[in-house]
Amino acid sequence: xxxxxxxxxxxxxxxxxxxxxxxxxxxxxxxxxxxxxxxxxxxxxxxxxxxxxxxxxxxxxxxxxxxxxxxxxxxxxxxxxxxxxxxxxxxxxxxxxxxxxxxxxxxxxxxxxxxxxxxxxxxxxxxxxxxxxxxxxxxxxxxxxxxxxxxxxxxxxxxxxxxxxxxxxxxxxxxxxxxxxxxxxxxxxxxxxxxxxxxxxxxxxxxxxxxxxxxxxxxxxxxxxxxxxxxxxxxxxxxxxxxxxxxxxxxxxxxxxxxxxxxxxxxxxxxxxxxxxxxxxxxxxxxxxxxxxxxxxxxxxxxxxxxxxxxxxxxxxxxxxxxxxxxxxxxxxxxxxxxxxxxxxxxxxxxxxxxxxxxxxxxxxxxxxxxxxxxxxxxxxxxxxxxxxxxxxxxxxxxxxxxxxxxxxxxxxxxxxxxxxxxxxxxxxxxxxxxxxxxxxxxxxxx
Numbered sequence: 502x503x504x505x506x507x508x509x510x511x512x513x514x515x516x517x518x519x520x521x522x523x524x525x526x527x528x529x530x531x532x533x534x535x536x537x538x539x540x541x542x543x544x545x546x547x548x549x550x551x552x553x554x555x556x557x558x559x560x561x562x563x564x565x566x567x568x569x570x571x572x573x574x575x576x577x578x579x580x581x582x583x584x585x586x587x588x589x590x591x592x593x594x595x596x597x598x599x600x601x602x603x604x605x606x607x608x609x610x611x612x613x614x615x616x617x618x619x620x621x622x623x624x625x626x627x628x629x630x631x632x633x634x635x636x637x638x639x640x641x642x643x644x645x646x647x648x649x650x651x652x653x654x655x656x657x658x659x660x661x662x663x664x665x666x667x668x669x670x671x672x673x674x675x676x677x678x679x680x681x682x683x684x685x686x687x688x689x690x691x692x693x694x695x696x697x698x699x700x701x702x703x704x705x706x707x708x709x710x711x712x713x714x715x716x717x718x719x720x721x722x723x724x725x726x727x728x729x730x731x732x733x734x735x736x737x738x739x740x741x742x743x744x745x746x747x748x749x750x751x752x753x754x755x756x757x758x759x760x761x762x763x764x765x766x767x768x769x770x771x772x773x774x775x776x777x778x779x780x781x782x783x784x785x786x787x788x789x790x791x792x793x794x795x796x797x798x799x800x801x802x803x804x805x806x807x808x809x810x811x812x813x814x815x816x817x818x819x820x821x822x823x824x825x826x827x828x829x830x831x832x833x834x835x836x837x838x839x840x841x842x843x844x845x846x847x848x849x850x851x852x853x854x855x856x857x858x859x860x861x862x863x864x865x866x867x868x869x870x871x872x873x874x875x876x877x878x879x880x881x882x883x884x885x886x887x888x889x890x891x892x893x894x895x896x897x898x899x900x901x902x903x904x905x906x907x908x909x910x911x912x913x914x915x916x917x918x919x920x921x922x923x924x925x926x927x928x929x930x931x932x933x934x935x936x937x938x939x940x941x942x943x944x945x946x947x948x
Contacts, residue, residue, distance in 0.1 A: 516619040519627040556881035563874040571824030606933035625678030634659040668708025822868035855918035
């Protein structure tokens, strides 16, 4: 087979990435393994050499530490992982797949940087597809596939099944769709129209953080680069605020979502409220929430989730962490053993499967050492910007790449379990693209 044939396959695979994340989680699991295998087997076709740079070695050490901590807990602590379950061993060793995705994708783009154009193109069409589905759900109650909103009509999941992540998907991929329009030299008014649709669609999904981060993107964009279009982008920002105020005044679900205090305070429940929660929980949930023969409803609080994550990190396995996906058990043990008041009331504050924060998840999985390695890896990427300082305030595409990286790694952004295939595949694929483009931007800018 000729190199031209393989180039066509590579183009298709990069075009396929945003589409893969439109489907159920199982698609990303299969795709992640396929991409690693195919990229590794075909690396010689494009003379891609497996040489580690300094920051790549740091990332490799980070993942090896997580694997080591996970295996250590698996062997020594049956509370966290079932000691007789060999499946855990292969899961932990398999964590290395995220490093391989980052490393192989970065090396390929370094060598064939034009491939990212296919990714940008697909990102644009995929975001337009999701925007269309969200608007259809809002107007007629279902998308083009007949999917209906979740939770009594309040959340628009569209193609994502029971995961209400449409707003997060738009935040993740609209950056690249925006770059696609810029590179096509589309009229600025049409580009602004695209951004206005993205903002409105995110708002309608009731995803709070993506909407806030989208508006932060607008502020950073017109402050850093769009001086000649300052008024236009300022008006777009004002438009988003007005749209937000309008919908929050007419939509009780939206108002409830943005005014909710579950991420700030912990509400003490009355006996009647506890009984109401108990009666409405499903049978399966009740079975999972039985402690010492007594059913205890779970009460969810972001603030307490973060507080307990920090406490567990400081006082339990501080340096090496307790391994991948260990937060749920650590949190459950800690809360049940320390929160006497909640137990007396007949409920306890809910533990989730993960911390909902990238850095807290890293801290609990790999400890202080792992957190240091990851932050060092990120800063080593930013430090390379010194080489491209002249682009920082002169090239709008370069600025969008930097803002995208900042928002992806924003410390206070709620985040999924980063060691799950869906989240990990996307995170390290995106980091590979951004770091490669930042370093090779001069070459990319000439395409």
